[in-house]
Amino acid sequence: MSFRLYNTLSGEVEEVRPSAPPEVRMYACGPTVYNRAHIGNFRTFVATDVLRRALTYCGFRVREVMNLTDVDDRIIKLAAEAGQEIGPFTAAHIAAFEADMKALRMERPEIVPKATEHIAEMVELIGKLIARGHTYVADGSVYFRIGSFPDYGKLARLDVSGMKAGARVDTDKYEKEDARDFVLWKLKADEPAWAQWDAPFGKGRPGWHIECSAMGMKYLGDTLDLHAGGVDLIFPHHENEIAQSQCGTGHPFVRHWMHVEHLLVNEETMSKSKGNFFTLPDLVEAGHSPEAVRYLLAQAHYRKQLNFSFEGLDQAKAALERIHGAVRRLGEVETAGPASAAALEAGERAETAFAAALRDDLNAPEAIAAVHGLVTDANQLLAGGALNAAGAGALRERFERMDRVFGVLLPAGEDRLEADLQALFDARQEARRARDFRRADEVRADLERRGIVLEDTPRGTRWRRS
């Protein structure tokens, strides 16, 4: 059950070694629910989804926590402007996020906690840090003193000593002893009462970093097996998580750190501040399927930047159709008899390569290549009439197994033509029977304009949406 993955902490590809195998306790930094997540955000989420599926496929049992950050500056500000409190304001964004997750065929993590429902855990952790002398108070806010944690900067390989107090523009108005320090508990007197909670050290609300530590440890224990997130979170977010967690518990926080590279647009990072982003609904509205988007995101290697383009999306769609076509045709074979050795061997070969690729630092491109290899083999066997129902079934099962990781390899279920289109379809069949090919071609062209592509096969005419 070997599974190797790059560990940001060591800078090397390492064996994933959960503390209580076969369970892998993993944490993924989820979204801040103040607007619609864009597909750059989803690149990371899809990559961690592929990881959890790949781990499961390889025999591990995954227990994943993905948080929903539902309290922060932006949320409070936007909610207040909308005249709402946090719950009602974030509910719509959470629903949108979950809809996108579903459309992108993401498995739901076992635990999806909200920050606002874990204030008590955060307060408790901050209390421990206070007791152990890692904090100080300024203007009513509680800060973590970086100087009290010698390993600070290890994950990001940053020479923190170069970060001088006051060296950067401090967007908060708090007075810190050192610019490197970060806030654990914020007191903002000008914020609404619904954004403040009671704590032994005063009214206020949690800083951003503390939620991941508190919720991660609550559900997964002091030491998490795996922690995933976008590369932009390495510093300072994950660095801060490590500092506050380890100083709070005295135990290592995370064994294995996994970071997903950014999605770019025109070679630039896709970000809300740059305005160069697309949401899933944007792409769907432009006529692209969520499945193609997932395929595009999932087939890329997670440690390489991926440049988003519509051409790439089209290529993804074409590749996906090739896979779907082969799987669909496999389901149409009806001849009896035992599965042939050729079919069995092709399936075995493909899945062996597929599994090996995933175990080797989640090499999705190579795993997908194995899928396509099986498509080629299946097509050849199919074209040569060398497949009976048993052989075709064996190959189909391989696709089903591989689809447990990618989630979009199997063609969509039964889809019915709308009544008017069905009438055209029937009319063409009638014309063909009458050998009125002119009429048949006209109808086919008409259907094509309406997004329906026809294929005449020995087993009858098949249609699919373009």
Add this chain to the structure above:
RNA sequence: GGCGGCGUAGCCAAGUGGUCAAGGCGGAGGUCUGCAAAACCUCUAUUCACCGGUUCGACUCCGGUCGCCGCCUCCA
């Protein structure tokens, strides 16, 4: 400035110190088809940014050059 990464065919993209450098998309020709489509067959990088070095041998290791990206600040 510091740290990390990348540069492989028209496009996307794996990979290895040593047979012909995965896979997909696109393209060309052919088979099949009433015609198409789909599928199948064949072809589509003597070469892996550039320059040196190590080696019997490098695209893969080392050094340098150029170009690009990310992080060092809220951000997946």
